Structures are given as C-alpha cells and as structure tokens.
Amino acid sequence: MSADFWAGYISGAVGILIGNPLDLIKVRLQARDAIPTQTAASYAQQFQSKSALVAGTAAPVLGYGALNALLFVSYNRSEAAINAAMDTQNSLWATWFAGAIGGLATWVVSTPTELIKCRAQLSSPPASSWSIAKQVFKTEGVRGLYFGGVVTALRDSIGYGFYFWSYELSSKWIESSRQSGSAFSQDAAKVLLCGGLAGVVTWVSVFPLDVIKTRVQTQAFDPAATPLLGSSQSPQRRLGAIETAREAYREGGARVFFRGLTVCSVRAFIVNAVQWAVYEWIMLELGQGRQKRLEPI
Numbered sequence: 001m002s003a004d005f006w007a008g009y010i011s012g013a014v015g016i017l018i019g020n021p022l023d024l025i026k027v028r029l030q031a032r033d034a035i036p037t038q039t040a041a042s043y044a045q046q047f048q049s050k051s052a053l054v055a056g057t058a059a060p061v062l063g064y065g066a067l068n069a070l071l072f073v074s075y076n077r078s079e080a081a082i083n084a085a086m087d088t089q090n091s092l093w094a095t096w097f098a099g100a101i102g103g104l105a106t107w108v109v110s111t112p113t114e115l116i117k118c119r120a121q122l123s124s125p126p127a128s129s130w131s132i133a134k135q136v137f138k139t140e141g142v143r144g145l146y147f148g149g150v151v152t153a154l155r156d157s158i159g160y161g162f163y164f165w166s167y168e169l170s171s172k173w174i175e176s177s178r179q180s181g182s183a184f185s186q187d188a189a190k191v192l193l194c195g196g197l198a199g200v201v202t203w204v205s206v207f208p209l210d211v212i213k214t215r216v217q218t219q220a221f222d223p224a225a226t227p228l229l230g231s232s233q234s235p236q237r238r239l240g241a242i243e244t245a246r247e248a249y250r251e252g253g254a255r256v257f258f259r260g261l262t263v264c265s266v267r268a269f270i271v272n273a274v275q276w277a278v279y280e281w282i283m284l285e286l287g288q289g290r291q292k293r294l295e296p297i
Contacts, residue, residue, distance in 0.1 A: 004076050005069045007282035012068025015275035022267035027121045029260030030214040063113030067106045072279070075102035075164055090172075096165040103160030107153040112145035114152060115217045122218050148216040151241040155213055159206040167198035167276065188277065195276025199268035207264065208257035215244045 079098035083089055115136070120129045127135075136144045171194045203210070219238045239247065248256045 002073060003283055003286035003288040004072045007279045007286070007288075008072035009065040009069035010282060011275045011278040012071075013065040014278050015068075015271045016064050018274055019267045019271035022263055022270075024121050026260040026264045026267065027118050027214055027218075029263065030211045031118075031122055031218050063109055063116075067109040067113060068275075070109060071102045071106050071160060073102075074105040075099055075160070078102060079164075090168075092165055092169060095168045096161040099164035100157045100161035102164070103156035103158070104153060106156055106160075107149065110156055111149040111152045114213065115145060115147060118214055118218050147238075148213055148241070151209060151213045151216060155206045155209040158209070159202045162205045163198050163202040166201040167194050170194040170197050191277050191280050192273040196269035196273035198276070199272025200265050202272075203264050203268045204261070207261050210264075211248065211257050211259065212241050212245050215248060216241055 075098050078101040079094055082094040082098055083091065086094065088094060112133075116129050116132050119132045119136075120127060123132065133145070140147070171190065174190050174194065216239070245257075252259070
C-alpha cells in the first residue's frame with residue numbers, strides 16, 4: 001500500500017475517535033425534533049451514559065478510515081494528473097477539482113458508512129452499528145445501504161473540493177507571510193491552523209446538503225425496525241432529497257438548513273487540525289513529505 005493510503009486511513013480513524021461526541025450532537029440537531037429545546041441541559045442529556053460518547057462510532061472508524069485513505073490517494077493522483085495534463089503546478093483550481101474527484105470516489109464507502117452512523121446515533125433504544133447494518137441489509141438489501149447516495153455524493157464532491165482548496169490556500173498564505181526559515185514548531189502550528197480552517201470551510205460550504213442527507217438517511221423503512229429519535233415520518237413512504245428539502249424548509253425556513261452548524265464548526269476545526277497533523281506526520285515519516293510530489297499515473 002502507498003504512504004498516502006496508510007496516512008489517510010490512520011488520520012481518518014483518529015479524527016472519528018476525537019470528534020464523535022460533537023458529531024452525535026450535530027446529527028441529532030439536524031434530525032427532526034431529536035433535540036426539541038436547544039438548552040445546556042438538552043445538550044448534557046445526550047451523554048447521560050458512557051456509551052453515548054461512542055454511539056455510532058464503529059461504522060465510521062472502520063469506514064471513514066477506508067474513506068479517508070481512498071480520498072487522499074484519489075486526490076493526490078488526480079492532482080498530479082491534472083497538473084501534468086494542463087502543464088501547471090500548484091494550481092488552486094487543479095487542487096479543487098482533484099479534491100472533488102477524490103470526494104466523488106469516496107461515495108462507495110461514505111454512503112453506507114454515513115447511513116449506518118446516523119441511524120445508530122439516533123436509534124432509541126441504543127443499537128450498535130453492526131445491528132443497524134444487518135437490519136438494513138436484511139430488509140432492503142445492498143440497495144438500502146446506499147439510500148441517499150446522490151445527495152451524499154454531491155456533498156462529498158463539493159465539500160472535499162473546498163477542503164483541499166482551503167488547506168492549500170491557507171498554507172500558501174502562511175508560507176508567504178513568514179519572516180524567517182521554517183522551524184518544526186512553525187510547521188506544526190501551520191498544519192494545525194490550516195487543517196482546522198479547512199474543516200470549517202468545508203462544512204460551511206456543504207452544511208445544507210448535509211442536513212438534507214441526514215434527514216433522508218434517517219427515515220424509517222420497516223415499521224418493526226428500531227425507531228429513530230423524533231422520527232414522525234410515515235415508515236411506508238420515504239422522501240427523496242428534493243422532497244426532504246422542501247419539507248424541511250416548510251418546517252423551519254432557511255434556518256433549518258444551518259441547525260447544528262456551530263457545533264459542527266467547533267468539531268470540524270478540532271478534528272481536521274488533528275487529522276491533517278497526523279496525516280502530514282505519517283507522510284513525513286514514510287518519506288513522502290509535502291516537498292515530494294507524486295508522479296501522475
């Protein structure tokens with residue numbers, strides 16, 4: 001396996017372990033009436049048990065590690081190929097398109113991972129990721145695991161385009177502002193800051209799509225299945241992305257598409273700062289630092 005595969009896999013798994021508690025709140029804020037009143041007490045109630053801190057973690061730790069590995073491998077190869085084809089180097093537009101291609105490539109992993117994670121986080125009584133996966137596969141087959149795939153693919157392609165674009169943009173801006181030679185402490189601070197900013201920019205750019213995705217994927221299918229928190233939708237008729245967006249707008253106007261953005265932004269900064277730091281450190285240890293560019297395939 002290539003260096004960027006392992007760096008992506010490990011950094012993705014680390015990011016999930018760090019960010020899962022805040023991700024749990026984000027998903028429950030996005031879902032219909034999962035947290036009816038947004039008070040300090042209502043947030044605290046999400047973690048009444050220790051198991052709540054890791055609810056829905058198993059699927060993304062396994063899936064998001066693979067997703068992140070696929071993302072970075074696809075991005076690095078795509079960027080090298082685009083730069084070679086267009087005879088450019090370090091182009092931010094090439095970076096955005098390579099990120100979008102990488103994000104689209106992760107669709108095969110991200111859709112079932114997100115569906116299982118969100119349903120596990122909203123299940124009441126609590127259910128494991130494995131039991132959710134078995135239930136979906138038994139009642140709907142493989143197709144059920146990819147419910148909401150279109151909106152997920154759209155979110156990932158746009159989001160990861162801005163993810164890599166904003167990371168490279170902020171990195172170049174900081175590099176150009178330096179007054180002295182590079183030091184380890186400066187590099188570490190730069191990676192943490194740029195990684196955190198990239199995470200926030202990414203989620204701000206696609207948060208309405210993520211709200212729609214969450215609502216689409218957490219609709220109940222089987223009346224006998226484990227109910228989801230606040231799910232009042234008829235289990236016999238599931239809505240598509242456009243219908244879900246219209247219903248959400250009727251429910252709370254434009255504000256509903258940004259519910260949970262504050263929590264998500266805090267989580268995004270912390271998780272992606274650490275994730276990029278782990279990725280860059282592993283790449284450096286494996287002899288693939290930022291100064292060494294990958295050859296196009």
